Amino acid sequence: MSRPTRGGIAGMLLAGIYASAALAGFLAPYDPIEQNRGLAFAPPARLRLVDASGRLHLRPFVYALVPRPGTFDYDEDVSRPYPIRLFPEGAAHRIAGLIPSNHHLFGVDDPARLFLIGSDEYGRDLLSRLIHGARISPVAGLLAASLAVSVGLVLGGVAGFYGGVTDQVLMRCAELVMAVPWLYLLLAVRAALPLALEPRDAFLLVIAVIGTVGWARPARLVRSVVLSARTRDYVLAARSFGASDARVLRRHVLPEALGVAFTQLALLVPQCILAEVTLSFFGLGVGEPLPSWGNMLAGVQRFHVLASYWWMFLPGLALVPIFLIYYAVTDVLHRHLVLRAP
Amino acid sequence: MTRYLVTRALQSCLLLVAVSVLLFLFTELVPGDFLAELRLNPGISASALDTLRERFGLDDPVAVRYWRWIQSVARGEFGFSLLYERPVGPLLRERAANTLLLTVTATAVAWCLAVPIGAWSAGRRGHLTDRVTGVVLTALLALPDLLLALGLLLIAVRVGGLPTGGMTSPRYSTLGFAQRAEDVLIHLFLPASALCLTILPTLVRHVRATLIETLDAPFIQAARAIGVGGRRLVYRHALRAAANPLISLLGLSVASLLSASMTIEAVMSWPGLGPLLLTAIQARDVHLIVGVALASTCFLLVGNLLADGLLYLADPRVRTESP
Numbered sequence A: 001m002s003r004p005t006r007g008g009i010a011g012m013l014l015a016g017i018y019a020s021a022a023l024a025g026f027l028a029p030y031d032p033i034e035q036n037r038g039l040a041f042a043p044p045a046r047l048r049l050v051d052a053s054g055r056l057h058l059r060p061f062v063y064a065l066v067p068r069p070g071t072f073d074y075d076e077d078v079s080r081p082y083p084i085r086l087f088p089e090g091a092a093h094r095i096a097g098l099i100p101s102n103h104h105l106f107g108v109d110d111p112a113r114l115f116l117i118g119s120d121e122y123g124r125d126l127l128s129r130l131i132h133g134a135r136i137s138p139v140a141g142l143l144a145a146s147l148a149v150s151v152g153l154v155l156g157g158v159a160g161f162y163g164g165v166t167d168q169v170l171m172r173c174a175e176l177v178m179a180v181p182w183l184y185l186l187l188a189v190r191a192a193l194p195l196a197l198e199p200r201d202a203f204l205l206v207i208a209v210i211g212t213v214g215w216a217r218p219a220r221l222v223r224s225v226v227l228s229a230r231t232r233d234y235v236l237a238a239r240s241f242g243a244s245d246a247r248v249l250r251r252h253v254l255p256e257a258l259g260v261a262f263t264q265l266a267l268l269v270p271q272c273i274l275a276e277v278t279l280s281f282f283g284l285g286v287g288e289p290l291p292s293w294g295n296m297l298a299g300v301q302r303f304h305v306l307a308s309y310w311w312m313f314l315p316g317l318a319l320v321p322i323f324l325i326y327y328a329v330t331d332v333l334h335r336h337l338v339l340r341a342p
Numbered sequence B: 001m002t003r004y005l006v007t008r009a010l011q012s013c014l015l016l017v018a019v020s021v022l023l024f025l026f027t028e029l030v031p032g033d034f035l036a037e038l039r040l041n042p043g044i045s046a047s048a049l050d051t052l053r054e055r056f057g058l059d060d061p062v063a064v065r066y067w068r069w070i071q072s073v074a075r076g077e078f079g080f081s082l083l084y085e086r087p088v089g090p091l092l093r094e095r096a097a098n099t100l101l102l103t104v105t106a107t108a109v110a111w112c113l114a115v116p117i118g119a120w121s122a123g124r125r126g127h128l129t130d131r132v133t134g135v136v137l138t139a140l141l142a143l144p145d146l147l148l149a150l151g152l153l154l155i156a157v158r159v160g161g162l163p164t165g166g167m168t169s170p171r172y173s174t175l176g177f178a179q180r181a182e183d184v185l186i187h188l189f190l191p192a193s194a195l196c197l198t199i200l201p202t203l204v205r206h207v208r209a210t211l212i213e214t215l216d217a218p219f220i221q222a223a224r225a226i227g228v229g230g231r232r233l234v235y236r237h238a239l240r241a242a243a244n245p246l247i248s249l250l251g252l253s254v255a256s257l258l259s260a261s262m263t264i265e266a267v268m269s270w271p272g273l274g275p276l277l278l279t280a281i282q283a284r285d286v287h288l289i290v291g292v293a294l295a296s297t298c299f300l301l302v303g304n305l306l307a308d309g310l311l312y313l314a315d316p317r318v319r320t321e322s323p
Helices: A006-022 A126-133 A137-162 A164-179 A182-191 A199-213 A216-229 A233-240 A245-281 A293-301 A303-308 A310-338 B002-028 B034-038 B046-056 B062-074 B088-123 B128-141 B145-159 B177-215 B218-225 B230-252 B254-267 B273-283 B286-314 B316-321
Strands: A048-050 A056-067 A074-083 A089-095 A099-103
Touching: A006 A137, A006 A310, A126 A293, A126 A310, A137 A164, A137 A199, A137 A216, A137 A245, A164 A216, A164 B002, A164 B286, A182 A199, A182 A245, A182 B002, A182 B254, A182 B273, A182 B286, A199 A245, A216 A245, A233 A245, A245 A293, A245 A310, A245 B145, A293 A303, A293 A310, A293 B145, A303 A310, A303 B145, A310 B128, A310 B145, B002 B062, B002 B286, B034 B046, B088 B128, B088 B177, B088 B230, B088 B254, B088 B273, B088 B286, B128 B177, B145 B177, B145 B254, B177 B230, B177 B254, B218 B230, B230 B254, B230 B286, B254 B273, B254 B286, B273 B286, B286 B316
Parallel strands: none
Antiparallel strands: A048 A056, A056 A074, A089 A099
């Protein structure tokens, strides 16, 4: 076995993230929209090994929380420890959207609740919402970036291949799109759509909006590659055998641009994830009760949340590892596909 | 030179007109309008709304409305904001000035930090300190503007002592000039730091990369051979030669700077263009949406023009080559 490369590690991590999004129902201890009104703003759970009487437990356990009347402060009920169990029964879900199940990876017995990174204002488990949110934000980012790069590949390919008026018109359009700072453009395009949307429609619309805003840069890069590719001898040879425009473009010219396209894809995904998060944060993207990493952060905008419940900020940090992984992927793709270095 | 810049400026103006047409066509798609929201208000009769519709010409074809809007642009009004009940122009100027204050401060500070850090890092290429700087910068690069702004707010709230929103204190109007400036500066600290930290990693990386390339050049070897060393070598000789790509970077980074600024303004309630756009979208205030998007485009184009001009001043080759 050879040593795993950086690209290999990044690729595996990425696959792991998207796989855990598919298995969200199983990995998350609770249903993401299940409310515990009595346990609003519960702090991150304290995992313990030693109980109140000084006895050592082999399994980590938590105590149930008892709210102090009239406040969002909690005391621990030390009379009974709740050990953390593997595969307990809980809310029904479907593994990968197919296999119905009501087992979760871990959890504690009722009536205690295990809020590993705390709960929000409705007493919903933040960790479960974070894991389920991985089905929205990273997926929306990936789809939106794919859309943008596909549009860019087609338009850039056509512009570079045909040249002339087509090229002029398409590139002027790209300039037009790039003349407006992208977040302003994104919001201006978003403004043209209804404000209140069903979560599912909102998810698709957000992808469409981000995709339409992001095509310009990939299109320009693809065009420049195609411009040089279409003058190659093998293109001339293909033409002399009577290949049609479409065939030459598809078989001989566009494959040349795929390296640039994939690198642009990896570069665009973090931007698109951030675009979805920002839109949902401002209440213009995917809305409650569906958990998006953006609308989960929206609560932090209120001063008392910021001042007293710092753990509401924790879900945002999930963006950091994803961004780092995508940067590594971009780097590796750029080196291998664009610079053609070993 | 002037001819080149004038051509560029004219192109930018054409681009602005095209963007305004595009934005107007977008707003044509907007379902409902400002008055549709008022329809739910029982205090306003349907006939009053119809009168208002007629007065603002909301039912005219889009070409007529665009022409009317162009006329108001010529008057410097940029249309009428139904939400604020005043012309968009003065409103935009006020908010754009605040955005300008924030972005210019953050850019200036970021460059003042990026050049020494990048130069220091390039000089110690491969050393442990250089690698640690690299890791810190990568971590910072992975912290998006939204998280940086929220994180700084969180720290400020918990530590206390710094204002966490707005641009002025409530007692601003009672203050003298010097105190007013101080008040604004204190409020500027958090948003400017967030914006500065957002753009810093990219700048440092570019400064480091260009300087490393320049430090390998033969003329630097020659300077070294005659005994020039240390800071003088980096700042007088290498930096001068590396200025060209860095100035291009200044122009290219304006777009991301404005986007980051919009998020940070909205999170930290800095009264710039960003929050204005969000309120305009919520209220379906069409002229305001178009106005804000155009103002941001203006900033971007002017930023690029400035970078072009700077490049011309800094690089003699551009001066002799351009017609």
